[in-house]
Amino acid sequence: MKTVFSVLVFLAASVICFSDAFGQAYMREYLPEGAKARIGKGNVYGLAYSPDSTRLAVASTIGIWIYDARTGEDLKLLAEHTESVHSIAFSPDGSMLASGSSDETIRLWDAHTGEPKATLIGHTGFVRSVVFSPDGRVLASGGYDKTIRLWDTHTGEPKATLTGHTDRVYSVAFSPDGQTLASGGRDELIRVWDVHTGEQLQAFAGHAGYISTVAYAPDGETLVSYGGDGKTYLWHPKTGEFLRPLERGAEDIVFNSPLVYSIAYSPDSTTLACGMDDGTVQLWDIRMGQRKSILTKHPDADTATDAALKTVNKGTSGVKSVVFSPSGAMLAGASYDGTIHFWDTATGVSQQVVTGHTARFVRTVMYSSHGRILACARLGSIELWDPHTGTLRKTINSDVNRWTCVAYSPDNVTFAYGDYRTVWLLDANTGEHNETVLSGHKDRITSVDFSPDGSILASSSADETICLWEVVTGDLRNILVGHMARVQQVAFSPTGQTLASTSDDGTIRVWDINTGDVIKTLVGHAGGVGQLAFSPTGQTLASTSDDGTIRVWDINTGEPIKTITPASDRFSSIAYSPDGSTLASIVDRKNIHLWSVHSGELLQTFTGHMGYISAIVFSPDGRTLTSGSSGGTVFLWEIAP
Structure with a gap:
């Protein structure tokens, strides 16, 4: 037995947070046979706004939750997948929702009724990423089987299989004109593909680790990538030229250099939102490559330093997924603490909080x-x-x-x-x-x-x-x-x-x-x-x-x-x-x-x-x-x- 003295005692005590939370309760809906109650709505893996900004779809370990984006009320649970849902996307016209799962399938849903429309089978591993083409006619998916697959959204039939990645594919993204597709994964390369021919146009490197996310700016001028090395890079999407990294400020370094967990472009292409491991969302000016503001879960946190001090559990409250509403007026962020916050992007104030996810x-x-x-x-x-x-x-x-x-x-x-x-x-x-x-x-x-x-x-x-x-x-x-x-x-x-x-x-x-x-x-x-x-x-x-x-x-x-x-x-x-x-x-x-x-x-x-x-x-x-x-x-x- 050892007695913990001075600093260690202080540290142990300082990382404990004891809270009363009477707002949460058992769930008595969407239960399997024989169950009388459930605690928790499952881990959150991804978010997607409907094109009209009224609904938020949440990919989770137990299915897809559909929320009213204005009130935070849960509207329905789509639970046809047999394993966790890791990726979701609305079609551009808002009529369909696509989901990719660790059950190796992709499902297409009627976005208004929640009824299943089709099951797309072809991947031989975990489906990590799904995205619709800008015209909604094609769905791209990336998976652990090292392939990218293109699907006809009208018939549900496969159109093409893009091969070239030597390891798991983690992210796929269409260019705004729908002519090219970017992908990133465990092989540490960003690849750009011709959607019509399936030809690989570019393959460029820079990350010292897997690439978890790639995304085109809505104006098509830049491509952003985030990797397991904790770096966020901007690239020229046609040439593969490295443009700039997003550099963290000195006050971040003081607080152990918060890591980026998730990224999303604003609809006007001027801002990049980065969900951080300290529970904040940082907003970056794309043209200048500089941070311009911080969104926190604490309305009285005025600075990054204040926000960091108010974050009780670094790493357990990190923001794992972020998405702008199509209008750009709101930003939703899901955290490891089980909450989903809705921020007003103009004021930086959290307008709504969804709880219950685990x-x-x-x-x-x-x-x-x-x-x-x-x-x-x-x-x-x-x-x-x-x-x-x-x-x-x-x-x-x-x-x-x-x-x-x-x-x-x-x-x-x-x-x-x-x-x-x-x-x-x-x-x-x-x-x-x-x-x-x-x-x-x-x-x-x-x-x-x-x-x-x-x-x-x-x-x-x-x-x-x-x-x-x-x-x-x-x-x-x-x-x-x-x-x-x-x-x-x-x-x-x-x-x-x-x-x-x-x-x-x-x-x-x-x-x-x-x-x-x-x-x-x-x-x-x-x-x-x-x-x-x-x-x-x-x-x-x-x-x-x-x-x-x-x-x-x-x-x-x-x-x-x-x-x-x-x-x-x-x-x-x-x-x-x-x-x-x-x-x-x-x-x-x-x-x-x-x-x-x-x-x-x-x-x-x-x-x-x-x-x-x-x-x-x-x-x-x-x-x-x-x-x-x-x-x-x-x-x-x-x-x-």
Whole structure:
């Protein structure tokens, strides 16, 4: 155990933001079968204004949200894709909406009714970018299969496939006259193509990394690119001549040189908007190559310095997507903090804020012991929800984004989380870190668990050890050694007298907490053992393994008493129902199966998450199963009595 002194204590405290947010609530619409509520609208990947500026389309992990751009009201959710939607575009006449997805398809929608019109199939990988030609007759798409494809928007048939990129294509953009197409991607080159012949006209380099975005100015005079090297460059689109970079000012350098996350041209071609990692949007004069103003989420921030100081979580509030309205009067920006701001470009004032989108994937979900709080832990934050009213009570935000695991103390006052090799203790009421940290592991921490009385915290690690800590003092009580490979998970028995652990060495070990001795070694899985869960009585223990089975063990004899073999061998977390009759498991990372502990029979399947399911937990009353996912959403599923 080490005590964190002076500067480190100050830094840890300074990056925690504890806020009340009563405005958000469960969503009870657009739910899959069996779900009674959803937390979050999914991560945002892209924005598109309708040509009449009245609607904003939002590409997300759960589909396409259509918002009223004037009021911020959500109008509908288009959810035909089977994976996350990463790119969207309105046709120039506003009649169609195109979307590209990681399900390898492109879909065309009726932009007014939301009805699907066509599914374009041809890409053999993630579709990262879609854009309509200026006349709306052609749709261009770029994907992870290294190709650019041109489609007839009337028939949905492919017109051409442009090849030449040697790696993933991240961005495509038509010139204003529709004669050429620019593209950029992972091969670090900007390529310009003749749309009619498919011939590559130019290939020019300058970025020292992948190119995430290319865009023509509406007047066609310049082409802008932004890359993984953090640079934003202006080019002559016909000659490939490098014109100038956008240079950051001295005050930016003071604040660790904010990086550009997204770019967009104004309709009159005079301004380039850059979404920054510090949560601001910088507006640049294209002709002069100089910054002219900064849009912030804080109306009282008058300077870049002030804006930076008011940004609580650099990196977690960065603006990941920006788009001007067709009139240029408004600018919309989506941030990693889950908000979408609408700024008046003339005044720089944020006119409207959409909330509810979830910026980070869900690490785990936990109920308080009394069942009145549902804790949702994401990378860098923990949300505390009232599971009965569906209201978000509090959010704890942190700059520490390497959370590997989280546990909730039995008295509901402390969170413990693993941050690589260190365990931090966090006050659930104040949002402040304890001044002591639990440090002793030599490799990544894989799990943490409180004893039933809350006095001891166990942590497991890839260093093949388990550490037992005194929660009050932070003292290291014992180091349990015996596993021959990474320890995957630890869990206290309901009595708190024993601790079970799983490992890649294929064993489950049951330890005496007082002596640190191994009481039993459970052997039977034919592969590494991943997750485990004690039954409420503590008489049995369930485990998952790389061998494709779930085994239920008799703790007293150490023998397996039930083996469940799902149709798939890919499953992870498991959880016992409070009455011990049902086991829930994550299968194929996409489905939740409910099993009878007595018979091993599959009772029910829940499906509907976009992204992989990362965590499951039963409510203390057993009426709800809660699941979290990499898509940033949480579902509450109805459990039949």
